[in-house]
Amino acid sequence: MATAIRDNGGARRAGNRMRRGFRSGSVKGSAEGYAALAKSRPTAVNLFWALERMKARERSKAEAKAIFEEDLAANRSMGKLGAELIPDRARVMTHCNTGALATAGHGTALGVIRSAKDKNVSVIACETRPYLQARD
Secondary structure: OHHHHHHOOOHHHHHHHHHHHHHHOOOOOOHHHHHHHHHHOOOOHHHHHHHHHHHOOOOHHHHHHHHHHHHHHHHHHHHHHHHHHOOOOOEEEEEOOOOHHHOOOOOOHHHHHHHOHHHOOEEEEEEOOOOOOOOO
16 A cells, blocks of 8 residues: 555545555554555655544544545535636646546546536646656
8 A cells, every 4th residue: 555655646646545545454553554654655745634534543444434525525615616716618727636536536626627517628737747756
């Protein structure tokens, strides 16, 4: 799990990968496990708050599901609010991977674009973050 987090994706994705690991049972709540996950992406803020939430709960599968549902709901809310600000036929530029693969499923900036799908929006994606980003 730590290798997958280190080698693939951004901060939100790291937190979601960790959450999936707890939910599936492939990640156990040992001190060594938490330390390995924390070292996997030292700049991933979402990973650290998710680890802290998981450490504080005895029922880690239930907490993992709650984290997932909260992230998805936040993404959809952000998408709805942001889509209201995008005019018809807008051109939007996005930087970094902000889509469904980086989040619980809807996306942050790309979630806004997804939510504006009826507005004929064109997108310029100037960076999608390379494999092994931020690796020492």
